[in-house]
Structure formats: C-alpha cells, structure tokens
Amino acid sequence: MIADQATSHSHLTTEVLDLVLQYRRSPAETESCANSRCEECASQHADRIAHAIEQREPIIFVLPAFPGKSPNPAKVLGPHADMAERQSLAFLDSLCQRIGRIYAPGAKIVLCSDGRVFNDVVGITEENITLYQQDLLTILEELESDALIPFNLDNAFAGSSYGQMRARLMEGYSEALETIQASVRAGGDAHRLYCGLTRFLLEDATRPGMALSRTALQKECRRRAYEVIQRSQAWDRLLAEYFPRAVRLSIHPQVCGSRKIGIHLMDTQDAWLTAWHSVAVEIDGRFRLMKRAEAESLGAALIYQEGRPSHYKLEVRHGDAL
Numbered sequence: 123m124i125a126d127q128a129t130s131h132s133h134l135t136t137e138v139l140d141l142v143l144q145y146r147r148s149p150a151e152t153e154s155c156a157n158s159r160c161e162e163c164a165s166q167h168a169d170r171i172a173h174a175i176e177q178r179e180p181i182i183f184v185l186p187a188f189p190g191k192s193p194n195p196a197k198v199l200g201p202h203a204d205m206a207e208r209q210s211l212a213f214l215d216s217l218c219q220r221i222g223r224i225y226a227p228g229a230k231i232v233l234c235s236d237g238r239v240f241n242d243v244v245g246i247t248e249e250n251i252t253l254y255q256q257d258l259l260t261i262l263e264e265l266e267s268d269a270l271i272p273f274n275l276d277n278a279f280a281g282s283s284y285g286q287m288r289a290r291l292m293e294g295y296s297e298a299l300e301t302i303q304a305s306v307r308a309g310g311d312a313h314r315l316y317c318g319l320t321r322f323l324l325e326d327a328t329r330p331g332m333a334l335s336r337t338a339l340q341k342e343c344r345r346r347a348y349e350v351i352q353r354s355q356a357w358d359r360l361l362a363e364y365f366p367r368a369v370r371l372s373i374h375p376q377v378c379g380s381r382k383i384g385i386h387l388m389d390t391q392d393a394w395l396t397a398w399h400s401v402a403v404e405i406d407g408r409f410r411l412m413k414r415a416e417a418e419s420l421g422a423a424l425i426y427q428e429g430r431p432s433h434y435k436l437e438v439r440h441g442d443a444l
C-alpha cells in the first residue's frame with residue numbers, strides 16, 4: 123500500500139470512530155473519557171474499521187438490542203414497538219448514512235434482537251417477542267433502510283422450537299453461573315451490568331397485587347439478573363462467531379477501553395434507559411425517552427398513530443425546567 127493511501131485510510135478510520143463515539147453511553151459514576159478522541163477507546167475498534175476500509179467493504183457493526191417491550195405498564199405503552207423504537211432505528215439508519223457520506227461503501231448495523239434469548243427470564247411471552255420483532259421489520263420497511271439488518275435467535279437455529287433454540291444456544295456458548303458470579307463480585311463493568319439489570323427486573327416485577335415480599339422479590343431478581351447475564355453472554359459469543367470482524371456496539375454504558383462501544387440511540391437523562399423500557403416524549407419538536415409514568419406525571423398528552431398509542435407530546439411553557 124502506498125503511503126498516501128495508508129494516511130487517508132487512517133484519517134477515515136478516525137473520522138468514522140469520531141462519528142460513532144460522540145453518542146457514547148458512559149457509566150455516570152465513573153470518570154469517563156468524555157473526549158471522543160480517547161486513544162484507549164479508539165484502539166479497541168480502530169483495527170476492525172481500518173480493515174473494512176482497506177478492503178473497500180461496508181463497516182459492519184453488531185448491536186444486541188431491541189429485545190421486546192418491558193412487561194411493566196408504568197414504563198411502556200404496551201407490547202408493540204412504537205415511536206421510541208422508530209426514533210431509535212431512524213437514528214441508527216442516519217448514523218450509517220452519515221458514515222456513507224465520508225466512506226462510500228458505508229456501514230451496516232446488524233440488529234441482534236435478543237428478546238428470544240431471555241424472554242422467559244424477564245417475563246415477556248413468546249407471542250409478544252414475535253409481535254415486537256414483526257413491528258421492527260415493519261419500521262425498517264417504512265424507513266426504507268438497507269443499512270439495518272435484523273438478526274435473531276430464529277436465524278441462528280431455524281427449525282427448532284423456541285425452547286430448543288435457547289437450549290442449543292446455552293449448550294454451545296454459555297459459561298458456568300459460578301464464573302459469572304465471580305466476575306460480578308470482582309467489580310467493574312460486570313458488577314455495573316448486574317446492578318443495572320437487577321434494578322430493571324425489580325422495577326418490572328413490582329406491580330400492584332404482588333404476592334412476594336420486597337426482600338423475597340429482590341432475592342429473586344438478583345438470581346434472574348445472573349441468568350440474563352449468562353444468556354446474554356452466550357448470545358454475545360454466538361454473535362462473535364457469526365460476525366468475527368464486526369465492531370461491537372452495546373446499549374449498556376461501557377467504561378473506557380471496553381471492547382464494546384456503549385451508544386445512546388435517543389436523548390435521555392438516564393444512562394440505562396432504552397426504547398423498550400420507556401416511551402418517546404416529543405418536547406419542542408424533539409423526542410426524549412422517559413418512563414411512561416413520568417411522562418404522564420408531567421401532563422404529557424398521549425398521541426395515537428394508526429389507531430395505536432404511539433408516544434407522548436409535552437407542551438413546554440417558556441421557562442419550564444426539564
């Protein structure tokens with residue numbers, strides 16, 4: 123390769139990384155490298171991007187996300203994908219288009235919908251996972267996106283029942299629970315993920331008429347958090363095998379130098395909030411994620427689209443702090 127070409131490839135790699143890293147999701151409680159040109163973070167991903175650029179191939183990103191709507195009616199509008207997913211997917215599509223403007227072969231994001239991997243643990247029915255995945259396909263069609271590619275457990279293990287798919291995933295790719303528990307106890311990202319998941323599971327399980335005491339519920343949610351991590355890690359390994367050269371994205375906050383880039387798909391005040399744990403609220407022409415109960419307590423109006431609840435709209439008086 124001639125020197126000029128090598129320089130332009132490395133410039134392009136930096137530009138693409140800068141584009142993606144400006145949407146980084148970092149853990150709030152740690153000192154984060156807010157600087158989008160953090161060398162430590164860039165070094166984890168630059169080689170994969172540079173490799174694609176050298177080959178003049180699209181840069182492939184893999185994002186395990188969009189599992190299915192939370193079963194908690196205080197957080198979401200129901201089991202269907204709605205404006206929150208539409209805005210998040212439109213954002214990802216626009217990110218690929220922006221990469222395409224500086225690098226002609228462009229970028230693709232493989233959306234690895236992981237709901238089928240752990241829905242039985244988090245309390246979402248198989249039917250609602252199917253419903254949600256169909257909604258995502260409809261949104262992708264409407265966006266006319268050829269940059270976002272859906273991939274789920276059904277693609278990996280076609281022809282098996284859902285239970286068999288999960289069993290095959292765990293047989294082939296899972297780690298012992300004891301190993302996971304040890305890494306959570308060691309702190310860092312694993313511990314943060316465990317705490318975040320326990321919080322979500324507890325929120326989703328806390329509903330009127332609950333038979334379990336708060337303490338029993340907490341214990342149960344901690345056990346389930348380990349199971350979700352075990353399933354997600356198995357899914358992660360399968361994805362690494364299917365997409366060995368892809369740049370790994372995550373919807374969870376990631377510390378400096380992580381092998382994944384944690385990214386925000388939409389504006390939110392909460393580093394852990396995602397489209398499937400919240401509703402989209404339109405404020406001054408922009409969408410922000412909030413829990414449904416929060417949107418309602420602010421007096422936001424529910425907006426329907428095609429006969430289905432879609433999002434909220436909040437009229438802001440001048441001077442209101444949000």
Ligand SMILES: [Zn+2]
Pocket residue numbers: 155160161162163164377378379
């Ligand atoms: Zn960093």
